Every structure is written in C-alpha cells, then in structure tokens.
Amino acid sequence: MLRAGLPFRLPLFLLLAFATAALHATASDSAPATIRGTVEDSTGAPLAAARLSAAAVDRPGELVATSTSDPDGRYLLELPAGSFVIRTEVQGFADIVQRVEVLPGGGVSLNFVLQVATVQETITVSGPQVYVAPPVVSGTLTPTLLRDVPQSVTVVTRELMQDQLMTSIGDVVRYVPGIQLHQGENNRDQVIIRGNSSSADFFLDGLRDDVQYYRDLYNLERVEALKGPNALLFGRGGGGGVINRVSKEADFDAVRAFALQGGSYGNLRATADFGQALGESVALRLNGMYEEADSFRDGVDLERTGVAPSLTWRASEATKVTFGYEHFRDDRVADRGITSYRGKPADVPIETFYGNPDDSYVRARADLASAAVEHRAGDFVLRNRTLFGDYDRGYQNYVPGAVSPDKSRVTLTAYNNATQRRNLFNQTDAIYTGAIGPLRHTLLVGAELGQQRSDNFRNTGYFGNATTTLLVPYSRPTIDSPVTFRQSATDADNRVETRVGAIYAQDQVELAARLQLLVGVRLDRFEMNYHDNRTGRELERIDNLTSPRLGLVFKPATEVSLYGSYTTSFLPSSGDQFSSLTVITEQMEPERFDNYELGAKWNPSESLFLTAALYRLDRTHTRATDPNDPTRILQTGSQRTEGFELGANGRLTPRWSVAGGYSYQDAYVTSATAAARAGATVAQVPRHTASLWNDLHLRPEWGVALGVIYRSGMFATIDNSVTLPGFTRLDLGAYYSIRPGLRLQINVENLLDAGYWASADSNTNLSPGSPRAVRVAITAKL
Numbered sequence: 001m002l003r004a005g006l007p008f009r010l011p012l013f014l015l016l017a018f019a020t021a022a023l024h025a026t027a028s029d030s031a032p033a034t035i036r037g038t039v040e041d042s043t044g045a046p047l048a049a050a051r052l053s054a055a056a057v058d059r060p061g062e063l064v065a066t067s068t069s070d071p072d073g074r075y076l077l078e079l080p081a082g083s084f085v086i087r088t089e090v091q092g093f094a095d096i097v098q099r100v101e102v103l104p105g106g107g108v109s110l111n112f113v114l115q116v117a118t119v120q121e122t123i124t125v126s127g128p129q130v131y132v133a134p135p136v137v138s139g140t141l142t143p144t145l146l147r148d149v150p151q152s153v154t155v156v157t158r159e160l161m162q163d164q165l166m167t168s169i170g171d172v173v174r175y176v177p178g179i180q181l182h183q184g185e186n187n188r189d190q191v192i193i194r195g196n197s198s199s200a201d202f203f204l205d206g207l208r209d210d211v212q213y214y215r216d217l218y219n220l221e222r223v224e225a226l227k228g229p230n231a232l233l234f235g236r237g238g239g240g241g242v243i244n245r246v247s248k249e250a251d252f253d254a255v256r257a258f259a260l261q262g263g264s265y266g267n268l269r270a271t272a273d274f275g276q277a278l279g280e281s282v283a284l285r286l287n288g289m290y291e292e293a294d295s296f297r298d299g300v301d302l303e304r305t306g307v308a309p310s311l312t313w314r315a316s317e318a319t320k321v322t323f324g325y326e327h328f329r330d331d332r333v334a335d336r337g338i339t340s341y342r343g344k345p346a347d348v349p350i351e352t353f354y355g356n357p358d359d360s361y362v363r364a365r366a367d368l369a370s371a372a373v374e375h376r377a378g379d380f381v382l383r384n385r386t387l388f389g390d391y392d393r394g395y396q397n398y399v400p401g402a403v404s405p406d407k408s409r410v411t412l413t414a415y416n417n418a419t420q421r422r423n424l425f426n427q428t429d430a431i432y433t434g435a436i437g438p439l440r441h442t443l444l445v446g447a448e449l450g451q452q453r454s455d456n457f458r459n460t461g462y463f464g465n466a467t468t469t470l471l472v473p474y475s476r477p478t479i480d481s482p483v484t485f486r487q488s489a490t491d492a493d494n495r496v497e498t499r500v501g502a503i504y505a506q507d508q509v510e511l512a513a514r515l516q517l518l519v520g521v522r523l524d525r526f527e528m529n530y531h532d533n534r535t536g537r538e539l540e541r542i543d544n545l546t547s548p549r550l551g552l553v554f555k556p557a558t559e560v561s562l563y564g565s566y567t568t569s570f571l572p573s574s575g576d577q578f579s580s581l582t583v584i585t586e587q588m589e590p591e592r593f594d595n596y597e598l599g600a601k602w603n604p605s606e607s608l609f610l611t612a613a614l615y616r617l618d619r620t621h622t623r624a625t626d627p628n629d630p631t632r633i634l635q636t637g638s639q640r641t642e643g644f645e646l647g648a649n650g651r652l653t654p655r656w657s658v659a660g661g662y663s664y665q666d667a668y669v670t671s672a673t674a675a676a677r678a679g680a681t682v683a684q685v686p687r688h689t690a691s692l693w694n695d696l697h698l699r700p701e702w703g704v705a706l707g708v709i710y711r712s713g714m715f716a717t718i719d720n721s722v723t724l725p726g727f728t729r730l731d732l733g734a735y736y737s738i739r740p741g742l743r744l745q746i747n748v749e750n751l752l753d754a755g756y757w758a759s760a761d762s763n764t765n766l767s768p769g770s771p772r773a774v775r776v777a778i779t780a781k782l
Contacts, residue, residue, distance in 0.1 A: 035077040035100065037110040039069045039088055042433045044440040044510040045148070046073025047114060048558035049606065050090045057083040057099065071557040088112045091606045092135045092145055115433075116143035131160050131659045132609050132650040138206055138224050138244045140508065140518070141233055142431055142442050147601040150518055150551030150563035152178070152227040152613040154647055160659050161217055163695060163705060163733060165261060165747045165775055167269065167291065169202075169215055169223075169243065174709055175691045176225045177645045177661030179241075180684055183761040186335045187362040187395040188212035193227055193240030194617050195641035195667030195682045196593070200576035201237050203244040205370065207387035207425045208235070208450065212577065213364035214330050218271045218289035219308035221246045227645075228595035228615065229569030231547030232504055232522040235448065237576050238569050239593040239619060240641075247370075249322050250275055250283035250312040256782035263775030266294035266301070281314045295335075296350070296771055298478065299357025302332035318377060324370040334360040334397035339410055339764040340722045341403045345757055346474075350768040354477040355398020355412060364393040379434040386426045394418035396485070398461075400477065400764050401469075409471040414461025416485050417492075425450040442508040444520070450500040454578060458492040459485040493533045496578045501525045506549065518551035518565075528574055530581045539586050545570045559603040569593045588635055594618045608650035611661075617641045623674045637673030639682055642666045648692075660692035660707075669718070676718040684760060686714040686726070695733070705733035716760040724766065727756030741781040749773045 039050040050069040054077055064084065069075040077086070079102050088096045093114040100108055116135045133155035135143045146153055154176045156166075166172055169189045173179040182197050184190030189212075190199040200210035209215075217223070226233075227241040234242050255275030262268050268291065275285040289306040308326040315321055336354065339346045367390040375382045394417060401411030429446040436443070463470040465484040472479055487493065506520030523546055530539040551565040573588040574581040599613035622637035647661035667682035690710045697703035709729045716722040732748040750772050758769040 035079060035086075035102065035108045035110055037075065037112065038073040039075060039090070039112045039114065040073055041093065041145075042113060042115050042440070042442065044513065045516065045555055046071070046513065046558050047090050047093070048073060050075065050088055050112075050114075052077060052086055052088050052112075054079055054084045054086045057085055071559070073558060086110070088114065090114055092116060116145065131157055131657055132607055133157055133222060133224075136224060138203075138226060138233070138246075140442075140506065141206070141429055141444055141446065142433075142506075142508065144442075144508075146609065147559070147561045147603055148516065148553055148555075150553050150565040150597075150599075151230065151567065152597065152599060152611065152615070152645060152647075154178075154225045154227070154611075154661070155649070156223045156225070156659075157649075158221055160693070161220070161223075162779070163735075163745075164693065164707070164731070165745070165777055166217055168217065172217070172223045172243075173225070175660045175693055175707075177647055177663035177689065177691070178227050178643065178665065179225060180686065180689070180711075180714075181759050182684060183337065183759040183765060183767050184212070185395075185397070185761050185765070186337065186767065187214075187397070189215055191243065192684050193225075193242075194595075194615070194643065195639065195665060195685045196240030196617075196619065197684070198237065198239065198576050201234075201240075201242045203234060203242055204368065204387060205247055205372070205385065206233075206244060207370070207385060207427060208423065209245075209368070209387070209389060210237075210423070210576070211366070211389070211391040211393060211419070211421050213366060213391070213393050214304075214332075214362075215245065216289060216291075216304065216306055216328065216330075217245075218306055219248055219287040219326060221248050227613075228565075228567055228597055228617065229593040230549065230567045231524070231545070231569040232506060232520045232549040232567070234569075235450075235500060235502060235522070235524060236526055236545065236569070236590075237571050239571055239591070240617065247308070247310070247324060247326075248273070248285060248287060249310045249324065250285035252277040252283045252312070255285065257780065259777055259779045261775055261777035264773040265296055266292070267773075267775060268292050283312045285310045285312075295333075296773075297335055298351045298353040300333040300335045300353070302330070304328070304330040304332075319373070319375045321374075322370075322372045324368075326366070326368045328364075328366045328368075330362070330364045332362045333357050334362045334395050335767075336397055336399050336761065336765045337767040339400040339403055340716070340766060341407060343722050345722075345724070345766050345768070346403065348475060348477075350755070350771075352477065354400035354410065354472070355414065356479055356481070356483070358480070359483065360397050362393075362395040362397075364391070366391050366393075379432055381429075381431040381433075383429045383431070384426070385428075387423070389421070389423040391419070391421045391423075398479075402764060403474060404471070408474055410474055410477050412463075412470045412472050412477065412479070413468060414463075414483055414485070415458060415491075416461070417456070417458045419454060419456050421452060421454040423450070423452050440510040444504075444506040444508075446504050448500065448502040448504075450498075452496075452498045452578075454496045456492045456494050456496070458487070460488040460491055461485050495531045495533065496574075496581075497529045498578060499527045514555045516553040516555070518549065518553070520549045522547045522549075524570075526572055528572065528578060528581065530574075530578075539581050539583065541573065541581060541586050543570070543572050543590050545590065561601045563597075563599050563601070565595075565597045565599075567595045567597075588623070589621055591619060591621045594620075605651070608652065609648075611645070611647040613645045615641075615643055615645075618670075636671055637669070638671040639673070640668060640670045641682070641685070655697045655703075657695040657697075658692060660690070662688075662690045664688060673718075680718055680720055681715055683717045684714050684724075686712045688712040693731075701737040703735050705731075705735075707731035707733070716763050716766060719763070722760075722763040722766075724757040724760060727754055727769070729754050729756065729769070743779045745777050745779070747775050747777075749775075 139149035180192040182190035224244040257273040306328040310324040313321040396416035502524040504522035509517045570590040597615040643665040667685040693707040695705040712726040730751040735745040753772040756769040
C-alpha cells in the first residue's frame with residue numbers, strides 16, 4: 001500500500017492517459033496493393049512506419065513504388081509485372097533487401113523480419129540535434145529498442161552532451177528524472193537513484209567500473225541511466241539503478257572533430273576526436289582531452305587529462321574484434337563545502353573554504369584496457385567482453401564540523417585516504433533469436449567472472465602534531481596551521497580481495513503478436529577476503545545470491561509499449577566499496593532490493609520518445625540496533641521509495657527539441673535502522689524534481705536553448721535535522737554555424753544567478769551551487 005503522502009491515483013491516471021493518447025495518435029489505415037505482407041522485428045512484433053521502396057532490377061536508381069507499414073506492420077505495394085528489388089528501412093534496424101518476381105495479374109505475399117542494428121551510422125545534419133537514443137544493449141544484454149525494455153531507462157546522447165557542454169556525470173544527471181547528485185565528499189562521482197546512494201554503481205560498456213573517482217565524458221557516445229535494481233544484468237549492488245557509459249569506438253568512418261572552450265573561473269578545455277579506416281578490415285580512433293579550471297570557491301581548482309585510443313578489426317563478415325584503452329588523470333583541490341547552523345546552511349559567503357586549500361588534494365589515475373569479440377552465425381550471436389582497470393586514487397581534506405552554540409567557532413578535523421585497486425572482469429554471452437516450437441524467442445545465456453584487489457590506507461590529521469580537532473572562527477575558517485598526518489588506532493590499513501562467478505539466463509518470448517514476456521535469473525557466488533595489515537586479522541564472507549527478473553510488455557500499437565516488471569538486487573554486507581566488513585558484518589546477510597514497476601513508452605515519431613513509470617522499491621535486511629540490547633545488531637531495518645516519473649527526449653516539432661522530465665519520490669524508513677527511526681525521510685531525496693532543456697533551431701545556421709531545473713527542499717542526512725531549501729535554476733545556450741562543420745556556441749549556467757544548495761555529504765558538509773557562469777566553445781568537424 002502506498003503511503004498517504006503519495007497521490008497514487010493521479011500518477012496512475014496520468015499513466016493511463018499517457019497510454020490512451022499514444023494509442024489514439026497511432027491509428028492509421030493503408031491502401032491495397034499487388035504485393036502485401038508485414039514488417040516485423042526479430043521477436044515477431046509489428047513495425048510501423050517502415051519505408052518500403054521498389055526499384056526495377058535493371059534500373060536500380062529509379063523507384064517504381066513506395067509504401068509505409070501501418071501500426072500493425074502491414075504494407076501494400078502496387079507494381080507492374082517484372083523483376084524488382086524491395087528495400088525495407090526502419091530507424092534503429094538493419095535494412096533488408098529482397099528480390100521479387102511479379103507476374104501479370106498476380107499477387108505476392110511477402111513478410112520482412114528486421115534485426116536491430118548493432119552499428120549506428122553518424123550523420124551530420126542541419127537542424128535541431130537528435131536527443132533520441134538508438135537501440136541499447138544494456139537494458140537486456142540483447143539489442144532491444146528502448147520502448148521494448150520493461151524498465152525505466154534514460155539515455156543522454158552525445159548531441160545533448162554537446163549542446164549543454166557537459167563534462168561530468170554530475171552534468172549528465174541534471175536532466176535525468178529520478179536521480180539526484182550526491183556530494184561524494186567532493187572527491188568522487190556519487191548518485192542517489194530512487195532513494196539509494198552509491199559511489200560504485202558505474203559501468204563502462206556494461207562492465208563494472210566501481211572505483212571512486214570523477215569520470216569525464218570526452219570519449220563517450222552516450223550515458224545510460226537504468227533505474228531500479230537489475231542484478232541479472234549487472235550483478236551485486238545497483239540497488240536504485242546503475243549508470244552505464246558507452247564509449248566511442250573505431251567504426252570505419254573518417255572522423256576529424258575538435259573543440260575548444262573557455263569561460264568563467266579560468267575554465268579552459270580542449271578535446272579531439274580522430275578516426276580513420278586502415279583498409280577494409282581495420283580502423284583506428286583516438287580521443288583526447290585536457291581541462292583546467294578554477295572555481296567560485298576560494299582556493300579550489302582542477303586539472304585533468306585523458307587519452308583513449310581504440311581499434312576495430314573485422315576479422316570476417318561475421319566476426320568483429322574491438323580493443324580500447326584509456327589513460328585518465330584528475331587532480332583537484334579537496335573541498336568539503338560549508339557547515340550548517342540550527343538546521344540551515346551557515347550564513348557565510350558561499351566561497352568560504354574550511355581548512356587549508358593548499359594542503360587539500362584529490363588525485364586519481366585510471367588505466368582501463370578493454371577487448372570485445374562478437375561473432376554471428378545465422379540466428380546465433382556469441383559475444384565476449386573483458387575490462388581490466390588499474391586505479392590509483394587518494395585525497396587529503398579538511399572537514400568542517402559543528403558550530404558552537406554561540407556561533408563563534410567551528411570544529412575542524414582532517415585526514416587523508418589512499419586506495420589502489422585492480423579490477424578484472426570478463427563476460428560471455430550467447431544469444432539465439434528465432435523460433436522454438438510455436439513461439440519466437442530471444443534467448444540469452446551468459447557467464448561473468450571477476451576479481452578485484454584493493455589496498456586501503458588512511459591517516460588522521462593532528463593539528464600542531466597534538467590534537468585531532470581544531471576550533472576555527474565561524475566567519476574565517478580558512479587556516480594555514482601546521483598539520484601532521486599519521487595513523488590513529490582506528491585508521492584503515494588493509495587489503496581486500498573479492499571474486500565473483502556468475503551464470504545467468506534470460507528469455508524474451510513473443511507470446512502473441514502484441515505480447516512479450518521477459519523472464520530470467522542470475523546466480524552469483526561472491527567471495528570476499530579481508531586482511532588487516534596492522535593486526536593480521538583475516539575475515540571472510542561468501543554469499544550465494546539468486547536474482548530473478550520478470551517483465552511483461554503489451555504493444556497495443558507498434559509505437560506504444562505498456563509494461564510491468566519485477567527486479568531484484570543484493571548488496572553484500574561489506575558495502576559497495578568493501579570498506580565495512582567487521583566481525584559483526586561478516587555474519588550478516590546481504591541487503592535486498594525489490595522493485596515493482598508499471599510503465600508506458602511511446603514513440604509518436606522516430607525522433608521523439610516519451611516515457612512514464614510508477615514504481616515501488618523496497619530495501620530490506622539493513623542494519624538495526626536491538627531495542628532490548630544496544631550492543632547487538634539486527635537485520636530488521638528497511639526503507640521504501642515510491643515514485644512516479646515522466647520523461648521526454650527528442651523533437652516536438654522540426655525546430656524544437658527537448659530533453660528532461662519530472663519525478664515524484666517519497667523515500668522513507670519503514671522499519672527503524674541503526675541510523676534512523678521509522679518514518680524518517682531518506683537523505684537527499686527531494687519530493688519533486690523537474691527539468692526541461694528546450695532547443696529551438698530558429699534558422700538553419702543558428703538556434704537558442706533554454707533549460708529549467710527545479711528541485712524541492714530535501715534533508716541533508718537521515719536524521720532530518722538540516723534542510724537544503726528548494727530552488728529553480730535557468731540555463732541558456734546559443735549556437736551559430738559559421739559554416740558547415742564549424743559551430744560557435746555560448747552556454748550560461750544559472751542565468752539569473754540564483755542562490756541554491758546543490759548537494760551534501762553530511763549535516764556539516766554542504767555544497768553551494770555555482771553562481772552564474774559563462775562558457776564559450778568552438779567546435780570543428782572536418
């Protein structure tokens with residue numbers, strides 16, 4: 001039962017209205033013809049708006065007749081007697097060409113089955129950018145149209161990244177409904193998806209990339225946000241969902257793209273993208289980036305570089321091999337934000353820095369190497385992917401604490417932390433698409449093997465080499481006092497090794513012409529060994545996890561999908577960074593996440609995608625204190641998130657493109673945990689968020705864009721004692737094409753210079769949002 005605070009009837013009514021409007025808008029008829037039949041996808045679902053064109057065999061350049069399939073996938077073509085070649089085209093699918101003989105006065109029945117395209121061509125067009133994603137693999141591990149994935153998925157395309165000059169995961173999630181950016185101690189990417197916070201649920205091309213660091217977007221084709229747990233595809237964690245980055249790869253197209261930008265607070269950034277075919281079977285691609293910037297925060301700056309080569313080898317018509325590598329470096333000043341006083345952010349200038357910025361740092365080095373092999377044999381596809389990651393990251397920071405009752409002093413502490421980790425993951429998938437008995441199936445079976453080794457080391461800061469805390473003036477908390485960093489009795493010095501072995505199976509079944517079933521299960525064995533370097537203590541935990549997935553998709557029309565789904569995931573007791581294994585948690589069962597979801601997806605046109613979802617996500621087996629014995633820990637804690645999402649991406653008109661959505665979330669503790677009472681609101685989950693990016697292409701050579709972001713108030717932490725007020729922010733963009741392939745653009749963040757609080761890590765670590773900031777960029781595609 002939904003909590004009274006959630007207006008359940010309204011979201012359900014809107015969901016039904018959304019589906020009804022979609023059905024009404026897709027009704028159409030077609031005319032009779034000599035050649036008739038259907039156009040379907042590989043599951044047997046009809047494809048509407050497929051374009052069929054017929055040309056005589058001896059005159060291939062002259063079209064004799066054309067037709068478009070109706071919502072049931074049916075088409076009709078009128079042709080004279082003769083030999084013809086018929087081409088069938090649908091966006092997102094591979095074209096199919098077939099020769100047909102037409103006899104005088106006769107008729108031909110001909111059906112076409114199209115496969116989802118796995119390689120997308122890059123086309124330069126004038127006009128609004130396209131914000132609609134191609135078919136994705138991450139939603140099912142098989143090429144599937146977004147509207148046929150029974151789960152809420154938002155895709156941020158390369159075009160949207162360019163229009164907003166995005167550079168980080170934080171930029172990406174601003175226009176993704178249901179996701180809130182967490183401060184992450186300002187040393188890493190961290191997001192809250194459907195009420196569940198994580199710094200580890202990040203993936204690269206479907207494989208785990210879980211180290212805590214700031215990722216860049218320079219070498220990405222798109223970013224996919226999959227909402228709701230889905231362990232079948234991604235394994236442990238992902239309680240609220242995951243963020244998957246899809247990298248650029250060499251695709252045999254000539255690419256020559258360069259961009260240079262500069263702006264407020266000393267921002268300077270340059271990127272390059274170079275691609276070239278080396279004959280018919282080998283292609284290379286190279287992406288590079290350099291950025292440096294200051295900040296509106298006193299003493300805060302950053303510098304980062306990245307280089308990412310890739311190679312594609314077409315070993316045969318049926319086999320493709322790709323290799324990728326990235327070397328990435330990120331250096332910046334560690335900045336824990338501003339403290340609070342009496343339930344609100346402290347009333348100090350937003351540029352105020354706590355501690356010593358010259359002695360605060362965040363550094364990250366990541367070397368990622370990948371290889372993928374894909375082989376096709378008739379109805380079968382065999383795919384193997386490997387990702388190796390070598391990470392070295394650390395940070396040293398000063399942490400603002402509580403304010404004295406008389407508002408004169410602030411407590412300051414300091415520490416540093418270092419992590420070295422090596423990841424190795426390998427995933428093998430076998431996919432069959434075809435008939436098994438009377439039904440059509442897309443059957444997936446797969447296995448994943450992974451190993452991770454982490455070394456963790458932490459030091460505590462001693463002010464004057466004597467005390468771990470320092471009282472600093474409320475209005476002047478920036479210091480240059482000497483601090484010695486050394487280990488305290490509780491600081492980490494350990495090595496953690498994890499191993500995972502998993503098998504999984506999934507079947508997408510065509511039960512009827514308009515009804516699809518998705519069912520699957522994953523079996524994981526997760527092993528963790530913890531070694532304390534100081535005491536020699538060894539801890540071990542082994543979990544055998546079973547994660548089912550169930551989805552039902554009803555397609556009343558080709559462009560409309562109505563779905564219901566149930567998915568699960570588990571988080572071992574060590575936490576998402578393996579940092580909390582103790583003699584107590586060693587004995588605890590994993591936390592469990594269960595997601596129930598109803599949704600609708602609609603493609604009114606090939607360039608517009610609309611979504612709606614209503615969900616309930618339960619998190620159980622969280623830690624709680626025994627009410628009869630405070631020294632004991634129980635696993636009776638639980639929380640629930642109930643919500644409703646709307647999303648829109650694509651062209652509303654030939655000149656107007658949009659991206660964004662609305663999210664209503666009610667996240668609360670259902671059974672007391674060790675950190676909160678029953679009924680407490682989950683931290684940093686605003687009740688309402690809304691965002692809409694509007695791109696208006698007024699003339700072929702120029703356009704403007706206006707973005708609106710709204711967020712209601714939220715609590716900084718689970719104790720609900722400090723509130724971050726709500727805000728509305730406007731962003732602006734303007735573009736001018738100097739000539740084809742050469743574009744000048746200007747973006748203004750926070751156009752009206754609104755004051756707001758962006759995120760938090762604790763009640764005394766609050767990050768203010770940026771004042772008005774301007775960036776100018778020039779992009780060249782040769």
